[in-house]
Amino acid sequence: MNFLQVAILRWYSANLTTQVPVGNSPNDVAFDGVHVWVANNASNNVTKVRASDCAVLGTFPVGNGPLALAFDGANIWVANHNSNNVTKLQASDGTNLGNFAVGNDPAGVAFDGANVWVANHISNNVTKLRASDGTTLGSFAVGKEPEGIAFDGASIWVANNSTNNVTKLRASDGALLGTFPVGKFPCAVAFDGTNIWVANASDNTVTRLRGDGTPLGTFPVGGEPFDLAFDGVYIWVANSTTNNVTKVRASDGTTLGTFPAGGFPTAVAFDGANIWVANDSSNTVSKL
Numbered sequence: 170m171n172f173l174q175v176a177i178l179r180w181y182s183a184n185l186t187t188q189v190p191v192g193n194s195p196n197d198v199a200f201d202g203v204h205v206w207v208a209n210n211a212s213n214n215v216t217k218v219r220a221s222d223c224a225v226l227g228t229f230p231v232g233n234g235p236l237a238l239a240f241d242g243a244n245i246w247v248a249n250h251n252s253n254n255v256t257k258l259q260a261s262d263g264t265n266l267g268n269f270a271v272g273n274d275p276a277g278v279a280f281d282g283a284n285v286w287v288a289n290h291i292s293n294n295v296t297k298l299r300a301s302d303g304t305t306l307g308s309f310a311v312g313k314e315p316e317g318i319a320f321d322g323a324s325i326w327v328a329n330n331s332t333n334n335v336t337k338l339r340a341s342d343g344a345l346l347g348t349f350p351v352g353k354f355p356c357a358v359a360f361d362g363t364n365i366w367v368a369n370a371s372d373n374t375v376t377r378l379r380g381d382g383t384p385l386g387t388f389p390v391g392g393e394p395f396d397l398a399f400d401g402v403y404i405w406v407a408n409s410t411t412n413n414v415t416k417v418r419a420s421d422g423t424t425l426g427t428f429p430a431g432g433f434p435t436a437v438a439f440d441g442a443n444i445w446v447a448n449d450s451s452n453t454v455s456k457l
Contacts, residue, residue: 188431188453189223191216195447197436198454199238199245201260205438205445206245207454208235215247217263220440223456229263231256239278239285241300246285248275255287257303269303271296277318279325281340286325288315295327297343309343311336317357321380326365328355335367337382349382357396359404361419366404368394375406377422388422390415400439407434407446414446414457430455
């Protein structure tokens with residue numbers, strides 16, 4: 170969660186300013202406070218881009234099929250779905266600090282302030298790792314084919330593709346706190362400071378849930394939304410089959426605009442001033 174936009178009072182209209190070439194089939198994007206990191210699924214590496222001027226600062230090998238990224242305040246964690254592990258990279262220079270085994274087909278990763286959580290798509294569980302050294306602290310059952318994962322300050326939320334629901338786990342011990350229905354094929358989840366948002370790929374919608382799982386509305390977006398991000402006021406949704414992103418007001422779900430991206434956008438992140446979109450079929454990231 171990043172509230173930098175609130176601090177700098179930058180309320181902008183989105184415009185496509187640039188597209189940056191990265192590796193093959195970029196599937197996720199994350200911001201470390203200065204740089205944008207891109208997981209290149211078909212290249213088995215990640216690209217580091219300086220957010221201010223879009224300069225590519227390096228490309229670093231990871232495991233096979235990197236799908237998801239998270240920043241822990243000092244390091245980038247990469248979920249490698251074909252290697253069944255996660256890679257820890259030092260954000261300052263890309264040094265590999267270790268590869269750590271998780272479940273089968275890790276497809277999502279999140280940081281809770283002390284630990285890293287990994288959604289294992291085929292294992293139907295999540296793995297909790299201590300961020301400082303990668304020690305496994307537990308594995309916890311969720312729904313079928315979990316993918317998206319997010320932390321709300323106290324709990325971990327997991328989007329379960331095949332059961333059309335989200336699981337809420339207590340971050341401190343992994344205890345199951347609830348399972349809540351959403352739309353069809355939920356694949357991403359985000360926290361807006363108050364509520365949980367879920368991207369439902371097969372419904373072309375996003376669902377808004379209160380922290381106790383109460384549904385607060387389902388809102389249409391573009392074709393097959395694969396990811397979403399919060400910028401301090403708005404939810405941004407990457408619509409894979411319509412090659413665009415939708416801007417939604419978090420307070421009430423109103424659509425405020427749809428903006429072009431590259432080919433088959435699958436991920437979105439906020440850098441404090443701009444929105445970044447990973448375009449799977451263009452091998453680029455867009456900066457809005």
